Amino acid sequence: MSSNLKPITMPKWGLSMKEGTILKWFKSNGENISKGEILLEIETEKVVNEMESPEDGKILKICTNEGDAAPVGSLIAVCGINDNSEKEIDEFINEFNLNFVSDAKTQENDQDNNEKITISDIEINFVKNVNTNIHNLLFIHGFGGDLNNWMFNENELSKNYNTYALDLPGHGLSEKIIHKPSLEDISYLINKFCEKNNLDTINIVGHSFGAGIAIKTAFLNKELVKTLTLISPIGLGKEIDSNYLSNFINSDSRKDLKKEIEKLYFNTDIITRDMVNEVLKYLRIDNVKETLEIIKNEIINQEEQKNNLIEEINSLNIPISVIWGEDDKIIPSNQSKVLVENINTVIEKECGHMAHIEKPSTVNEVITSTIIG
Amino acid sequence: MSLKTYREAINEALLQEMQKDENVVIIGEDVAGGAGTNGEQDAWGGVLGVTKGLLKHFGRERIIDTPITETAIMGMASGAALTGLRPVAELMFVDFMGVCFDQILNQTAKFRYMFGGKAVTPLTIRTMYGGGLRAASQHSQCLYPMFTHVPGIKVVLPSNPYDAKGLLIQSIRDNDPVIFMEHKNLYDTSGEVPDESYSIPFGEANFTREGKDITFIAMGQTVEICNKVADTLKKEGNSATVLDLRTLSPLDEDSILEAAEETGKIVIVDESYPRCNIATDISALICQKSFDSLKAGIKMVSPPHTPVPFSPPLEDLYLPSEEKVMSTAKEIL
Numbered sequence: 102m103s104s105n106l107k108p109i110t111m112p113k114w115g116l117s118m119k120e121g122t123i124l125k126w127f128k129s130n131g132e133n134i135s136k137g138e139i140l141l142e143i144e145t146e147k148v149v150n151e152m153e154s155p156e157d158g159k160i161l162k163i164c165t166n167e168g169d170a171a172p173v174g175s176l177i178a179v180c181g182i183n184d185n186s187e188k189e190i191d192e193f194i195n196e197f198n199l200n201f202v203s204d205a206k207t208q209e210n211d212q213d214n215n216e217k218i219t220i221s222d223i224e225i226n227f228v229k230n231v232n233t234n235i236h237n238l239l240f241i242h243g244f245g246g247d248l249n250n251w252m253f254n255e256n257e258l259s260k261n262y263n264t265y266a267l268d269l270p271g272h273g274l275s276e277k278i279i280h281k282p283s284l285e286d287i288s289y290l291i292n293k294f295c296e297k298n299n300l301d302t303i304n305i306v307g308h309s310f311g312a313g314i315a316i317k318t319a320f321l322n323k324e325l326v327k328t329l330t331l332i333s334p335i336g337l338g339k340e341i342d343s344n345y346l347s348n349f350i351n352s353d354s355r356k357d358l359k360k361e362i363e364k365l366y367f368n369t370d371i372i373t374r375d376m377v378n379e380v381l382k383y384l385r386i387d388n389v390k391e392t393l394e395i396i397k398n399e400i401i402n403q404e405e406q407k408n409n410l411i412e413e414i415n416s417l418n419i420p421i422s423v424i425w426g427e428d429d430k431i432i433p434s435n436q437s438k439v440l441v442e443n444i445n446t447v448i449e450k451e452c453g454h455m456a457h458i459e460k461p462s463t464v465n466e467v468i469t470s471t472i473i474g
Numbered sequence: 475m476s477l478k479t480y481r482e483a484i485n486e487a488l489l490q491e492m493q494k495d496e497n498v499v500i501i502g503e504d505v506a507g508g509a510g511t512n513g514e515q516d517a518w519g520g521v522l523g524v525t526k527g528l529l530k531h532f533g534r535e536r537i538i539d540t541p542i543t544e545t546a547i548m549g550m551a552s553g554a555a556l557t558g559l560r561p562v563a564e565l566m567f568v569d570f571m572g573v574c575f576d577q578i579l580n581q582t583a584k585f586r587y588m589f590g591g592k593a594v595t596p597l598t599i600r601t602m603y604g605g606g607l608r609a610a611s612q613h614s615q616c617l618y619p620m621f622t623h624v625p626g627i628k629v630v631l632p633s634n635p636y637d638a639k640g641l642l643i644q645s646i647r648d649n650d651p652v653i654f655m656e657h658k659n660l661y662d663t664s665g666e667v668p669d670e671s672y673s674i675p676f677g678e679a680n681f682t683r684e685g686k687d688i689t690f691i692a693m694g695q696t697v698e699i700c701n702k703v704a705d706t707l708k709k710e711g712n713s714a715t716v717l718d719l720r721t722l723s724p725l726d727e728d729s730i731l732e733a734a735e736e737t738g739k740i741v742i743v744d745e746s747y748p749r750c751n752i753a754t755d756i757s758a759l760i761c762q763k764s765f766d767s768l769k770a771g772i773k774m775v776s777p778p779h780t781p782v783p784f785s786p787p788l789e790d791l792y793l794p795s796e797e798k799v800m801s802t803a804k805e806i807l
Contacts, residue, residue, distance in 0.1 A: 374681055
């Protein structure tokens, strides 16, 4: 078999993804592609997003056409450098398909790898992807989110780092209760989480409220936290869309909730029906609304942000990057102006409050460069 | 989150609500089984085993086996609801409503209204409906249009395990009488159901598929039929919307009109008798409020106007099927 042929496979975006449907190919057979270039658009149960080319070369054969679904890991196209013969390409495809075992077909893979740990009497859910890497990476989601928010980041970065992602109290599959909701209290919980997982040092990626927790954790545990990558963090200004938080909590219908979720994104096409339904299912669980209300009151006070973390973040002596969508409708990106110079600030165009979902490759690059310097 | 059957989801909803609120009691024929005898206790758990296992948690005080008298079951449950309990009464087969309909129609449904809003009747009636079990014409009917017709009763038709648990919890917590209708063919279907307790609000229909070419409106068991047809159509290049009504009273009119307007081509699939059923009602609603959006005549897939046949080949021919829904869809695509 010719060694210059490379498979392009269906990506795995998040734990629950079993298959994806190809909505659009931006390249056709015979076209040159380069690493990082947008190759195609894929719809999963949860999200519609673009996939970048993992290779440099030329598309030799598209195996999965627009409108068709394919399981995670299956061959969707063959990429190469030279003009290989039809026969070579066909042999490559046959061999790939012969060796391919779908996740969906193996029963044991149906079980997720969520783990539970009890900290301060609260059962915390998390996933980890630990290998022999040196650096540890912890993801902390924002208000109303869960660890699946990191579907484009966690899996990708686990190739180079030991990754951990947790569900905050009252979120995801963690217990729907919060005894002490302040940033100090939750950063204590993060500290304990690292302790229980035997992590001596950690690089934290936090989003919004989770970024506030990350700043506080770094400030209070200087030995533990090595770097911070913050996406649209709280605590750097007074302005915040306080209605978003209340409306999100009180959304009872798909329609109401969709309106709120749309505020999070620059490109609202990314939102699928199942994405809205998943959040709705979460909001309907007993005690979720009560817990979120408590957390909301830790974020805002009389329609303004309650926490001021400017001095704390600017006093930290570790590598820090802040990524902000230019079109963030929840917390305006100009709040990044208060940051001192040595903090790497990235204002991302055509991006809202969820840069890690809308611009995952930028976010992953920034995380990597923050850690390796 | 784990995979549970429709039967397990209902059992778990009952278990969790009974643990949460000691006023919740279950009343019905053989809901445990064996009461007052030396025979096996908890022998049945309802005729299809849905309430099995609850007796050991709550005892005979709260899992109440009754004599074979639906009239007494509904009378007892209504009175208990009026005086502070939250009973879940089981009317084994909805076909038996004939002997207890006065309790439901003239008493339970009217209390809040007749007492000027001062009385509440937090009563849930669980019952089985639908064909396909070769159980003949007195054990296979749907009859939900008859309850939907009566103001004062909420009518719930869960189509899958997730909805079954959330809608039953909502039914028990609701302060009005609710008839919760379980299709016999669905008990062994399974799906993802959270272990935690949760409730789904009434009057919120659910889009189970979204498409541009045709809209299926379905309820209870017919939702899965429509989902399968939609998936087949997708492979052939047509995309279909499927709307699961979830509750017939209250009815989510907004979602019905939204689903109809998306494609302008509508097939309503309803397993109940074809005269004055849910399909005819929804068809009228769309015609009155959104006539201009229609690109073809509204189609309905319902059985013929006869009792449900006992003969298996005839029953198969009688019930809405994927083939019938598909061929009806093709008439307007």
